[in-house]
Amino acid sequence: MGSTGRHQPVRVAAASGSVTDLVENLTDLAKNAEVDFIVGDWMSEYNMTIRGSAKVANVGTPDAEPAFEHTFMDALEPAVADLARRGIKLAVNAGSSDTEKLYNTVNDLVKSKGLNLTVAWVEGDEVFDVLQRCKTKGHQFRNITTGQNLDDWPFEPIYAQCYLGSWGITEAFRHGADIVVCGRVADAAPTMAAAAFWHGWGRTSYRELAHSLIAGHFIECSCYVTGGNFTGFKSLPQGISPLLNLPVATINSDGTFFVGLHKTPGRSGQVSVDTCRSQLLYEIQGKRYYNSDIVAIIDQIKLEKSGLDSVYVSNIGFEKPPATTKVGITAKGGFQAEVHYFVVGLDAVEKVKLLERQLRHYLDTDKLTLLKFTTSGGSSPNPNSQDEATLDVRIFAQAPTEEALSPKNFARPCWNIVMMTYPGATFAVDARQGVPKPYLEYFVTTLPLSHVNHVTNLPSMNKSISISPPTDTVPYVFEQEIQEPTDVKPLHAFGPSITAPLGYIVHARSGDKGSDCNVGFYVRHADEYPWLRSLLSVERMKELLQKDYNGKRIERFELPNIHAVHFLLKDHLDRGVASSSTYDVLGKNVAEYLRAKHVQIPEAFLARGKI
Structure with a gap:
């Protein structure tokens, strides 16, 4: 293993789809899967904000917990010896906001077990300093989702992290790395890197890269393509265990690929055209699927059943990569708290309206940035139990200061109204949600790749390899086309x-x-x-x-x-x-x-x- 320009397909298994996935998945794959690479996704927009803000808060605190994903180490420790024994390479994005510290931790683990594995780490995703320089020079940052300009955002940025592409991981593999740890790379980047390294693709292998991007999208969420979060879950075959099998992408030299299963004895789930359609449609933004290495065009994609638990994927178009990449900016938002009331039985709508009217009058709403009343559940006609007749009323508030949501200013006034409101008024007696806690705001924009210092580090070889941005690019499209139906029937x-x-x-x-x-x-x-x-x-x-x-x-x-x-x-x-x-x-x-x-x-x- 390790040569380039191979004609046989490369087999890539996914061990994790989020920081909350099963830690034992990696061990199972390392011991038993017939694969060449294992990839894993430990990051999301939520832990980008949490880890980034924690790192900022802990600057100058030498004993602070590193801001990487510690569950990755729980997964790696029992699996690493089998990775070495079987020659399976691993690439993950579990570094979050402290990738170098994760590298050190992984390298220490490898040494402690006496294993002959080369560990690399990829940097360049932390771009707060770049953001500040660009702002000073007058660069305008437009929010991808809202269109708002960053200068008009009423929050002060404290951290920024961009999405790196696959070439840093690819270069690590080309220089002999066995384990590559990254911070915020695109979710599909490890899969793309495995395929590009294996098949010897270059930066302009656009059609192949576009297919591998979508292969990565299919398996990046682990069991989502094998039946997790699938609206047809009632039809899934059942094994001894209700836990689901993990996916494997088998990627050909032309980029087309098969989605299949690593079958763990007793586990259930399946790969079908329907489960693949479900995962394809997850978190996409339009027919253009953006990545800093390539843009995949998916509106003419074909999915074909190719056997039991196997789907062949082809016909993915492409555009050249953009000159920018997505960047998430974190700021302190303030504080939030919530109180819950329960409404039972008849006149539920009127009861909720009375409670909301009273609390909006009684609370000091001028000190709040948000006060929202939400009802969940409902009273079914002629209910069979009191639970069936119960409606949850959530009173949710945000404010710029902790004092504005202190118990005396929010939770207690919410509770104190109980003696004069609707019949049967009862609040949730667990007061913990009523205590103010800090929350974070998040601004999503784009950053020129020319400003990003994308570097692959192989410390054991004393090598640091700079990854250049793409030079032949097309502009990023902030608003994709609206394709209304034509030639439709009544x-x-x-x-x-x-x-x-x-x-x-x-x-x-x-x-x-x-x-x-x-x-x-x-x-x-x-x-x-x-x-x-x-x-x-x-x-x-x-x-x-x-x-x-x-x-x-x-x-x-x-x-x-x-x-x-x-x-x-x-x-x-x-x-x-x-x-x-x-x-x-x-x-x-x-x-x-x-x-x-x-x-x-x-x-x-x-x-x-x-x-």
């Missing part, structure tokens, strides 16, 4: 229909990027697709969202080969995961909400059975 042309939940016959998937939320819908049968694309226009999406539609831009495009329609809901998630006032901070349940909406569904389609 809905009555599909035959007699029944009013039923959309999700009876339509799969869906949604997710977050900053404060944007994407949601994609697809159907199981080809003859249902003309109905789906006729039904789901931008205007119909606004109608389905109802009270949740915020008046912002909605982008739409179609993926005809996989019978899917995709929407991007701009600025839908109230500033994103770090500061959102909603329950669904990651946008994952937008799809589930919309699948529950009632529409007219042709009887012939319903006769085939529900999802």
